[in-house]
Amino acid sequence: MTSPKIAFNWASSCGGCEIAVLELGTKLVELKDKIDIVFWPVALDFKYSDLESMPDKNIDVTFFNGAIQNSENEHLAQLFRAKSKLLVAFGACAYMGGIPALANTKSKQQIFNSSYKETPTTDNPQNITPQTKFIVPEGELTIPKFYNTVKTLDQVVDVDYYVPGCPPVGSQIEKVVGTILSGELPPKGAILGASDKSLCHECKLEKTDRKVSKLVRTYETIPDPKRCLLEQGIICMGPATRGGCGAICLDANSPCRGCYGPLPNVIDQGAKMLSALASVFDAESEEDIRKLADSVVDPIGTFYRFGLARSLLRRTKE
Amino acid sequence: MPEKIGVYVCHCGTNIARTVDCKSVAEYASHLPNVAVARDYQYMCSDPGQEMIKKDIHELGLNRVVVASCSPLMHESTFRRAVSSAGVNPFLFQMANIREQCSWITENRELATNRAKAIIAGAVTRVSFNEPLEIKKVPVNPDVLIVGGGITGIEAGLQIADSGRKVWLVEKEPSIGGYMARFDKTFPTLDCAACILTPKMVSVGQHENIELLTYSDVIDFSGYVGNFTAKIRKRPRYVDEEKCNGCGQCEQKCPLSVPSEFDCNLGKRKAIYRPFPQAVPGTPVIDREHCLYFTKGACRVCEKFCPRGAIDFEQKERIVEVPVGTAIIATGFDVFDASRVKEYGYGRLPNVITSLEFERLTHASGPTAGKILLRNGKPPETVAIIHCVGSRDHNYNEYCSRVCCMYSLKTAHLVHEKTDAKVYEFYIDMRAFGKGYEEFYKRLLEEDVTFVRGRVAEVSEVAQNPSEKGKLVVVAEDTLLGIVRRIPVDMVILSLGLEPRKDALEVAHTFSISRSRDGFFLEKHPKLAPVSTAADGIFVAGTCQGPKDIPDSVAQGGAAAANVLSLIDRKEVELEPSIAIIDENVCSGCKICLGLCPYHAITFDEEKSVAVLTAALCKGCGVCVAACPSGAIEQQNFTNSQLLAEVEAVSA
Amino acid sequence: METTTKFSYYPGCSVEGMNKAYDKSARVVCEALGVDLVELNDWNCCGASAYMSIRELRAHLLSARNLALAEKEKKDLVVVCPACLTTLTKTNHYIAENPRLKKTITTALKAANLQYYGSVKVRHLLEVVVNDVGENEIKSRIKNSLQDLKVAPYYGCQLTRPFGEVDDPEFPTMLDKLLGWIGAKPVSYPLKAKCCGGMLMMTKEDVGLELTKNLLACAMENGAECIATICPLCHMNLEAYQDNVNKHFGTDFHIPILYFTQLIGLAFGFSRKSLGIDDELTPSKALLEKHLEVVR
């Protein structure tokens, strides 16, 4: 029997998902005899032409990380879809847009202005912004087109499975790889490598009085390491986020930021967390309620830090 | 089974048809997904209209029905009955309101017709997601629990018992009677409190339908309307109530005297005692904290002298479990702790006394046999009465205690009647709102009481001139004269406000009722449901709901009794069908929902680490459903799928 | 117990001028108690209670600057003057409750490269000595018990008002307790938290004098031999205006007025000089010699 062919790809993301795979360390070495890696940007030198020359469905499983933010990302998504039997959206970005999707709070123009013109460190006297084509004496240079709206992988191609996390935790990656290699495949569309209950289910912090009378940002306080952070006024996305990560952020006395995405019965993670949080505001009068609501700085960045592209509204209005 | 939906568009004569093109609406509906038949008809609510639906159900095998006509508040129950009689669960019916909120609001036929189509599209989409539900009915246990044996509880208890129902009356103290038993006269009629209260207390003690549990408290109360279980702890009196005939020998012979709480510690009682002579029941209790046998191990004099052998030092606490269908909470109030207002010197200055202490001083069977005396035994020559102590004050309680103005007038009258003292009353506003109250105020104005309108700043013992030497100086701004006055007096009476009882929070938890901001129990509606609570079958009456005088307390006791009797005579109560359901396989135990339920229907199963809902307590508001971040809570007939489908359909 | 507790110390303007002895005795006593007072570097006037009613925002800014400086030190801020306490505490409260004010203050502080998050706890030395140091620690250091010296504890009006966080606003007892620990007999008298006249001595002297007179008389009538103060201004009114009171009312008061820190110092065996008692206007030497074993 030949070893299954596995590919990894890195689209619009920080690369942390690939590092998370690398982090498997010696376990990766054990795996190397069982699998045949045919594409892996972070570790091995393959070219797009290698990929293009493969017959369709040649790859058994592609773990695709990163959101779709430019034409190159989309092209590769389509290419991998064609060449792979199974396409897995790997990590928060591919699954729900991730941090790159926060770009959806701005337009392409605003982003270009900010990055190429307005930041104090920019030295760009000619006000040049990226163009997809540029003529040089040697010929025409092209770069991919930057999209106005960041999308999830499944908003451009058909996806078989999803593995959430920013990045997915090592133990869960092992499990996912094991499941897929075992051949006992879960139903299409399944979320792999995560729990079906919220982070609160596995969080060890003590929950007593569900009331939030004041909100503080993490730098403003040193939380009591035993008590639920929400009750201490720190917005923790735990209640509205899938568990499975082992509540590692909370072990570091840091709130959950929601990278494992919404729970199975929930269609919009941010809306649910917003609702849960506001419901337990310890305020009765309109004035007190307004004060508390106003103290949530950057609601989109808080409630949709990883999930904006997969939310109901997906982006801001221009 | 595939959905087969029937849609019926009603003309309502011309009420709908005038602005909505019903024919084209029905035609539009017939093309909506899963619609098997769509018809329009003159009057859907008429017999032929209803027959049409039933016939289609039978002949076409419809399993869901939408009627587009008037408001569901009008005819939802009519059509539910109709589909139900044809064998379709009434909750598989959906009403589309195209009259009140469509045809009647505009003259623009085109817009109204379009709107009607959208509304029907919403209803048709939603009905596919409707699920069959049963309305549950539960019988009402006719036994009633009343907590608190003050005048309110007594009134409610007698009303209910007289109708032939069984009442369990629970009182914390050794005797019923409450605060009223400690008062001398009552305003504005000045009739003696004991004369009107004692007969009622005796009736309670003798009533065949009243089970009186004194020296007891309710420690747990569970269940739901019609079917509660009260767990009552009966503390040991160390005197057998069956054997004791109340002869009082034991009290006489007991060698130990201690301050009497009933007399505000101004007088003495024995270690075995009845708080006051007319106590009901007449059985005394042994005060374990002081009794020489319990503290020193020897004495048992009472046992020796008891002619009936009723003393039982071995008596143990008893827990009684009582099933009841309804409950009335009438736990009353506490008086404000005057020592909190340091500037008035209560507790430090001996002749500063409280209004309650005054009641005992002026009471004929009180510690001074009704004489109003200073601590040195002399009668006062000048007396100041200070209103609003602890009330209408940002530092203590912001509310008005309602009774103080009137009882302060009564106090002034009694001081006048019994001594020659000059009386000053310091008030903020004179609130004389009840029947005969303003007249009483007028009468006091004529009795030569000096009324000073102003809040007292302090009661000082520091004399600034010879006339103040040895006196209590009441310093207040007289807001009518615009000057600060220093009035030297012999005695200061502080008119204490009413407060929620110290254990009100505990009681609220036990009975799952809410408290308002001031700490008193919260009624369901301040005007229209003043003795109901958010918890079905549990009522509040008297001063535990807010400060009240005796007439109002008695009226509320009666009102609560009427509410209870009406529930009992209904024999059965229907439970809300649109309740929330928690899926324990989905619940993550985040506890967000726990504090949100106004009916305390959600509790936490620590073992499984999931939230659990008591269906009978849920009233279907859906607050928890919207809040649940796991999507583990659904509301029957308002499920996420139903609402999302309807939203999507009407938004498109 | 030899552990030291560190505090930031805000002396305030008054103890730098008129009331040096308060500062002096406070430092001596704290050193003995292992309470390490580290003077706040570059502190400024607290704005005092009067400025607050004229230029509220600026007064808050003065306070906030001190608070911002103190926040860097990450220690509780200890003051000896109740007016400083009130002002600093008031700014703390206002900043916490009023986001708009907080914003203005943040902007203003930024100009001085400072910021304030609102975490500083401002405390009066008396409260620190009573609550943090405590009975045992104090009693263990007594070398020279005050031997039933009858002292009227005088709290003044600002220690507990308006926030009432440390003791009862009308009838505080903290100083009474402390005096008992050092062997004195605290005299109970009803005016112990009433106004001494304060700034009225400057503007409406007759009113101020009457208030001071009432205080002196009341303390005397209740058997006080001297009065213990915790406030520089009260101290000055009671001490420096005794002559004026006598002239004005025909009375004959000669009551020694001592800072609570001076009394503790005496009980701990420090010399009168080291506690600044020599600078006083109403001599206490005779009285102290009557009660104390050693008076140096």
Next chain:
Amino acid sequence: MQEKFEPKIVGFLCRWCAYTGADLAGTSRIKYPPNINPIRVNCTGRVDPTLVLKALASGADGVLIGGCHPGDCHYTNGNIKTLRRFKLLQNMLDQFGIEKERVRLEWVSASEGERYARVVESMTEEIRNLGPLNWKRKEMEVIA
């Protein structure tokens, strides 16, 4: 001539106050623009912000949440819980660039038919001036 834009508004109305008030408006034959699609809920406390976002994402131009006045809630204080969510939701919608006029929370008692009509009228006019939201179409547009 361009066709007049008719805003689509989704109304979440509590059955005790706002829905009854809306019925009263009809019964009293008070006229107002027929631009609102009422959805009846027991209490505004059931209105999950998800539903509001769903309406906007599905093509609605505005959302009205109508509940009982504070203190009148049939379920003690469901409306206050709605107010808490609404204030936070409003801040977030603002960030999404959705104008305040498009999503409103209004207290309408069962006796305030006239008020309900005026609320819907003003909302319809304001949204008409703002123009269509068209969220669904925009979001489906091929990445520019």
